[in-house]
Amino acid sequence: MNPKNIGYLHPKKLIQPAQNSQTQVSNFEVALVVAVILFVGLVLFVPAANIFVGAFRNGWSGFSRAVTSPEFLHAAKLSLMIDAIVVPVSVIFGIVTALAIARHQFPGRTLLLSIIDLPFSISPVVVGLMLVLLYGRQGWFGPALESANIRILFAFPGMVLASAFVCMPFVAREVLPALEEIGTEQEEAAKTMGANDWQTFWRVTLPSIRWSLLYGILLTNARSMGEFGAVAVVSGNIIGKTQTLPLFVEEMHVQYQTTASYSAAVVLGSLSFVTLVFKKLLEAKKTK
Amino acid sequence: MLLLPILALISFTANLTWAEIWRITTHPVALSAYRVTFFTAIYATSINGIAGVAVAWVLVRYRFPGKEIIDGAIDLPFALPTAVAGLTLATVYAENGWLGSLLAPLGIKIAFTRLGVGLAMVFISLPFVVRTVQPVLQELEPELEEVAWCMGASRWQTFRRVILPPLIPAILTGVALGFSRAVGEYGSIVIIAGNIPFQDLIAPVLIFQRLEQFDYAGAAVIGTVMLLVSLGSLLIINCLQSWGNRINQRP
Numbered sequence: 001m002n003p004k005n006i007g008y009l010h011p012k013k014l015i016q017p018a019q020n021s022q023t024q025v026s027n028f029e030v031a032l033v034v035a036v037i038l039f040v041g042l043v044l045f046v047p048a049a050n051i052f053v054g055a056f057r058n059g060w061s062g063f064s065r066a067v068t069s070p071e072f073l074h075a076a077k078l079s080l081m082i083d084a085i086v087v088p089v090s091v092i093f094g095i096v097t098a099l100a101i102a103r104h105q106f107p108g109r110t111l112l113l114s115i116i117d118l119p120f121s122i123s124p125v126v127v128g129l130m131l132v133l134l135y136g137r138q139g140w141f142g143p144a145l146e147s148a149n150i151r152i153l154f155a156f157p158g159m160v161l162a163s164a165f166v167c168m169p170f171v172a173r174e175v176l177p178a179l180e181e182i183g184t185e186q187e188e189a190a191k192t193m194g195a196n197d198w199q200t201f202w203r204v205t206l207p208s209i210r211w212s213l214l215y216g217i218l219l220t221n222a223r224s225m226g227e228f229g230a231v232a233v234v235s236g237n238i239i240g241k242t243q244t245l246p247l248f249v250e251e252m253h254v255q256y257q258t259t260a261s262y263s264a265a266v267v268l269g270s271l272s273f274v275t276l277v278f279k280k281l282l283e284a285k286k287t288k
Numbered sequence: 289m290l291l292l293p294i295l296a297l298i299s300f301t302a303n304l305t306w307a308e309i310w311r312i313t314t315h316p317v318a319l320s321a322y323r324v325t326f327f328t329a330i331y332a333t334s335i336n337g338i339a340g341v342a343v344a345w346v347l348v349r350y351r352f353p354g355k356e357i358i359d360g361a362i363d364l365p366f367a368l369p370t371a372v373a374g375l376t377l378a379t380v381y382a383e384n385g386w387l388g389s390l391l392a393p394l395g396i397k398i399a400f401t402r403l404g405v406g407l408a409m410v411f412i413s414l415p416f417v418v419r420t421v422q423p424v425l426q427e428l429e430p431e432l433e434e435v436a437w438c439m440g441a442s443r444w445q446t447f448r449r450v451i452l453p454p455l456i457p458a459i460l461t462g463v464a465l466g467f468s469r470a471v472g473e474y475g476s477i478v479i480i481a482g483n484i485p486f487q488d489l490i491a492p493v494l495i496f497q498r499l500e501q502f503d504y505a506g507a508a509v510i511g512t513v514m515l516l517v518s519l520g521s522l523l524i525i526n527c528l529q530s531w532g533n534r535i536n537q538r539p
Contacts, residue, residue, distance in 0.1 A: 016350060016352070018348070018351045019348065019430050025350065032342065036339075037358065039342075039343070044364050044365070046386060047373070047380050047411070050380045114526065117526075118519075120522075122472060123473070123474060123514050125492040125493075125496050125511075125514075126297070126514050128499075129495060129499060130296055132499065132504075133293070133296045133508060134292060136504075226368065226369025226372070227369075228475030229492065232474075233499055245369075246371040249371045249375055250475075253479060261375060265375055268369045268372050269372055272367040272368045272372075275367045276360050276363055280360050
């Protein structure tokens with residue numbers, strides 16, 4: 001078949017090769033593309049669409065009632081507060097660690113690299129468990145904390161610690177390759193022109209890594225808002241007191257309050273959607 | 289900050305007697321939980337190994353309407369909170385859900401069964417394989433393939449002997465990453481599964497249940513097992529990644 005003569009909606013016209021010098025796709029390749037689209041549709045798109053359908057099942061009033069309920073508002077506030085603490089802490093930790101690894105040689109450097117990746121491979125429940133063993137009543141710091149009347153577990157500080165643990169790697173992992181790629185020439189030039197360490201960092205290093213940094217912040221934010229397992233273990237999941245938005249979603253689902261559950265899910269899902277859009281934009285900027 | 293909690297867990301477990309540790313680790317419920325967790329994760333990541341390569345292949349080598357949307361959507365499991373993922377998967381694939389109702393007449397139940405656990409694992413580990421294979425595919429030079437065609441290789445031969453070999457490290461890395469994520473996953477699976485011991489109870493949920501019952505010893509032992517698995521996976525992934533870097537730098 002001559003590609004110029006077949007209709008615009010024919011699969012072989014819609015699906016074009018993108019890399020090598022093929023001019024037309026074979027039937028097998030059409031089937032492959034369709035199969036992939038179906039697979040992604042069934043596994044990703046249909047569930048994603050369902051989030052919105054479920055939230056508005058009782059119409060707009062059902063949705064607005066759910067998102068103005070005190071439990072929802074408290075959960076949203078809690079999630080945002082945790083986020084507001086975790087993101088700056090991760091940024092500072094990430095930049096410091098990435099700078100240390102990229103710019104200095106020290107014993108244990110490769111070990112530090114592997115340790116940074118730890119939160120990625122540890123199950124969130126195990127993270128929560130470790131924090132319970134550390135700060136709980138039977139834990140290492142337990143007795144000391146109790147005598148000082150500080151509550152870490154089943155309270156805000158524990159949830160911040162849990163979220164911070166799982167979000168630690170993101171900024172470091174994104175900034176490190178950027179630092180290594182940019183190299184030290186600009187920084188050295190700045191030093192020869194008389195800049196001190198802070199000036200060099202603020203005016204030379206930071207702007208050169210800004211897109212990778214933003215990308216890392218984006219991922220940290222998405223992860224900390226959505227973290228479930230670690231926070232569930234550490235918080236005790238007390239509704240209205242220590243329940244974040246993801247925990248709220250699960251609680252409402254378990255209590256068969258579907259609309260409330262889906263409404264919170266839609267809020268979180270929209271945040272994810274925004275994250276994805278920004279991710280695409282930042283990726284383009286990063287590789288320029 | 290990162291190391292202290294790990295030390296706390298290990299030392300807590302070390303404080304128990306070996307007999308206790310053995311008893312808890314080999315408790316029938318625990319053994320079944322390991323089995324369900326690991327085998328379902330292996331099945332799920334194998335499916336993703338094949339499907340992920342197909343998705344990455346299609347995204348790199350063809351242009352078609354909607355390609356950018358699908359490319360962006362691949363990261364959805366990464367960005368979506370696990371609780372939301374579990375909620376929506378459980379509803380869609382429940383017996384009266386959109387897709388579950390299509391499968392129910394065939395006798396296939398997904399939600400609240402091991403299949404549901406597997407589905408959740410496929411969902412959350414899909415981006416790993418796709419995103420590790422995609423860059424490698426992108427960097428493959430078309431000239432290599434065209435040379436193979438010139439020398440008379442069929443399309444299948446070209447794929448098997450020219451294209452596939454450089455991809456193997458990336459595929460294995462992606463599968464290992466997905467596996468380690470799937471094994472530790474809690475949020476989405478606890479919602480979609482019935483969490484019934486010996487049926488679809490996974491290890492992370494078991495740990496959570498032990499903690500709820502204040503059985504710190506039980507939770508710590510199983511947690512240490514999971515931690516060792518995580519550390520082992522991390523080691524394997526690092527080795528795979530450096531193998532992949534070595535291979536792809538050969539001239």
